[in-house]
Amino acid sequence: MNKNLSPKTNWFAVACLLLVLMLTLKAILDFRKMWIEEDLLPSSGLTRFVYLHEYHAPLEETYGDTKVYFFEGKKPGGTVLLLGGTHPNEAAGFVTAYLMLENLSVSAGRIIIIPQANHSAFTHNDPQEGYPQFFEIEGVRGKRKFRYGSRITNPVNQWPDPDIYLHYPSGQKLAGNETRNLNRAYPGRPDGNLTEQVAYAIVNLISEEKVDIAIDLHEAAPEYPVVNAIVSTARSQDLATEAALELAFEDLKYSLEPSPYNFRGLSHREWENFTSTFPVLMETANPIQGRLRGKTDEQLILSGQDKMYQVAARLGVLAVPYDSSGLALNLRVARHAEAFHKIVEVFSRNYPEQAIAFSGFPHYFEILEHGIQKYF
């Protein structure tokens, strides 16, 4: 033994090691909590579910594999795909998908829901952002606890990040960690990294299931210009424009944003390029994602109330109206829900042979009146 190791030093070292083991165990238990999936309770309208690996077999038994739920009507019609959880730190995106999953009934056509598109990104969060791991909704079926994940795939499932992410197939250069961002990975590739394979499987699903409309739900910081927005491509712009106009008649303002031609890897851009669906992406404004926010906790996810954003609103630096009432999850989910209703309504009117009819999924005013709690 080293002569410097006196018995006294050893005891302190042993105490240090025990402390380390206890802290490590506590950290392991805390982090592993996010690997436990929440119970989602599909409505009786669910006709079947499969896993995403049905569309790309190598995803089986990986953390990229995720559930795909089918709601199929008795009458024939078109097919809509709804994606939540592309970014699991954008709560209204996946909560809208959960709410639809638990309440939907389809009578004509099909609605396919992937509530946790980037399944791996739900298994971790960004603690250095001060983000909570979970948030709770006191629903009619009891208290529901949902994970609040990360924008990107868990590095435990996909690593190392390159210094520079080269998008396939364009060669576009982005920061290295964007290689784990599902919404920069489309159209994906069969032998790519985990995130690229998830993107590849979703593109395959859209083609194989002949999806007519594919909708990707997101949120962004209130100071980001593309919020309260519907993003559409050349193919889907008429559909999105008609929907946005009709929403405006209901006094709901959505800005229409064109999908950029030169920004590659985005869902709408590559669904346009590599499938024949009508691609749509929707954004609401969420203060917990903003750089101007103050106290960061579960309450901010739910209420969207933040004093710093009130100051920012007075200074005129936000892209959306903001006051002390905040931007509650109820409101953000209601906006996504109403835009979904309107897009499907416009599509069904314009393509009557492909009409999609459904019930159970609430409208904007119903959600604002009763809260999302009524539907969980």
Add this chain to the structure above:
Amino acid sequence: MLLTWIYQLLLLFFSVLIVYDIFKEKSKLMQLTAAVALIPFLLRLLMVK
């Protein structure tokens, strides 16, 4: 997969060095500092975070 194994071997190597350092250091502050530095190594070694 091979890369992961190499990475974990490196982590194990440095974790052992840190544990050795905890016992070798004379300053209690340095021992405690080394102990705290060990935590992220262990979390990565176990592929938790």
